[in-house]
Amino acid sequence: MTVRIYGIRNCDTMKKARAWLDARGVAYAFYDYAASGIDRSQLARWTREVGWERLCNRAGTTFRTLPESETRDLNESKALDLMVAKPSMIKRPVLTIAGRGTERILVGFSPDTYESALRD
Numbered sequence: 001m002t003v004r005i006y007g008i009r010n011c012d013t014m015k016k017a018r019a020w021l022d023a024r025g026v027a028y029a030f031y032d033y034a035a036s037g038i039d040r041s042q043l044a045r046w047t048r049e050v051g052w053e054r055l056c057n058r059a060g061t062t063f064r065t066l067p068e069s070e071t072r073d074l075n076e077s078k079a080l081d082l083m084v085a086k087p088s089m090i091k092r093p094v095l096t097i098a099g100r101g102t103e104r105i106l107v108g109f110s111p112d113t114y115e116s117a118l119r120d
Helices: 013-023 040-050 074-083 111-119
Strands: 001-009 029-034 095-101 104-109
Touching: 001 013, 013 111, 040 074, 040 104, 095 111, 104 111
Parallel strands: 001 029
Antiparallel strands: 001 095, 095 104
C-alpha cells in the first residue's frame, strides 16, 4: 500500500491529518502543492473520482476573494483552471491510497474515514 497526502504544509487541517498518520505509524509521502504546484491532469484524475465540487474549496478565503467574473457559472473546466492557478483552492488534505491495482482518494480529514480506508 502506498499512501500520499497532498496539501499545504502550514494548513491546520493538514497538520492534524499528518499527526494522525504519524501517531498510527502510517508511512506516507507528503506533497506540498502550494510550493510545488499541481498539474491539471492530476486534478482531472481526482475530479473523475470525487467530483470537482468536492475538490474545489469554495468556502476558503482564496475563492471568496476572486472577482465574480472568475467564479460566475463555475463548471469543471473553470474550476480546474482556478485550482491549477491557485492551489490553495484545493480542499485539503487529499489522501491517496494505492494498492492491489486500485487507488482510493479521500478529500478532507476525518479520523473515522481514514481509519476505515487504511484498514481495508
